Amino acid sequence: MNKIPIIILTGPTAVGKTDLSIRLAKRLNAEIISADSMQIYKHMDIGSAKVTNEEMDGVKHHMIDEVDPDFAFSVSEFQRRADIYIEKINKEGKNVLVTGGTGLYLNSLIYKMDFAKSSADNELRDKLSIELKEKGIDHMHNKLKELDEEAANRIHKNNTKRVIRALEVCLSGKKMNDFSSDLKFNEKYEPIIIVLNRDREHLYERINKRVDIMLENGLIDEVKDLLDRGYTKDMISMQGIGYKEIIKYLNGEYSYDEAIEIIKRDSRRYAKRQITWFKRYDLAKWFDLDKYEDIKLLEEDIILHVENLL
Structure with a gap:
């Protein structure tokens, strides 16, 4: 059986994956599968920094606005749905570009993780x-x-x-996010893994700025709307960074400034954990965005790398 190549573009939150993924998808005749555990939820646009229709610029995206916020979405559910999309995209003669920073979602495609057998x-x-x-x-x-x-x-x-x-x-002897030595590669796919990164201080500045932009764009109203729709703080979706802190602010548990500082701090900590996670991908090719003054040059380097492996 021929393995289906899947191009994986990942990196920490706020590194700059979205813009680059659209550019690459156009050049590589690819459709995008989002591997982001927050962007799968409808009505959660601002806090998840969800790609907009305008930003998509005609590139077909999957696994965005996939379920309502009261759906307890799991890694196994991601794997099941992503498998269907990958097969469909491949049959149509297009390339598959998976983009997002949720490590467990990526693992479910890169490695053989049979949830039914556990x-x-x-x-x-x-x-x-x-x-x-x-x-x-x-x-x-x-x-x-x-x-x-x-x-x-x-x-x-x-x-x-x-x-x-x-x-x-x-x-029973296995961690749920196991990176143990007996982890075997998924026999269905040939992953081409690209990790984007930046200088840590610059990345943290971008994270802080992104939180400010989310607030300017109406994050508090978005959370109020979710609560008005009947979604509660105990749901998995509402535990996301940015949502749970604003709920606590609205409930009087945090001051406004406290809530914002905690969102920024926890987003920076999340980015740090993501980088640690991606360092475990031995096959990955890393690109430092701060070394490129022009995104077009970065785009060309990534295209060259991918085309050599396709």
């Missing part, structure tokens, strides 16, 4: 259910934090089912 160990599940009844969800969530901090940060403690599922995965 079936529950009934005995372990029963033990965890008893422990939950006896000690409560706070205890269980703290237990998960000790075993897999990233999973605990990602899964809200009120989502009992997912907390227990994550504990099952951990206690």
Whole structure:
């Protein structure tokens, strides 16, 4: 079976993926699949820095506005839907360009991650259910934090089912975001991985500026609208950076300035974690955007790299 090449353009938040992805898609006759865990949600445009129809400039995008905010979207759901889009794009004779910074989404395409096979160990599940009844969800969530901090940060403690599922995965010997040595490449795809980066201080400036722009563009009104639609702070979508802080501001838990500073701080921390994650991709070719005065030159270098591998 011939592997389908998938071009992956990734990098930390606010690095400058969107503009470049449109340019590359046009040059490479590609359609874009978004690998961003916030842009999949409808009505969440400003806080997710969602690509606009104008910015798309005629390039077809998938996995944007895919589900409503009350849908508990998972990595396995991303993988399932992305597989369908990739096959369709490939059959139409076009290239596939995956762009976004959600590491687990990228892993589900790069590596062989069979979610169906990670079936529950009934005995372990029963033990965890008893422990939950006896000690409560706070205890269980703290237990998960000790075993897999990233999973605990990602899964809200009120989502009992997912907390227990994550504990099952951990206690059966595998972390949910496993980069272990036995991780095998996905046999269906041939990934061409491009990571964009910038000088850290410059990246952090861009992140801070992006948050200011989100506020100017109406982030607070967007969050109010989501709450008016009946979406609540406990939903996975509403746990995103920018949304949960504004909810706390609206509820009087943060002052305006506190909320903004926390959004900026947590966005910078997220970018740092993303860079650490992408460094684990041995196949990746890194491009430093600060070394290019003209984006066209960067575009040419990336095109050259990709065409040599296609």
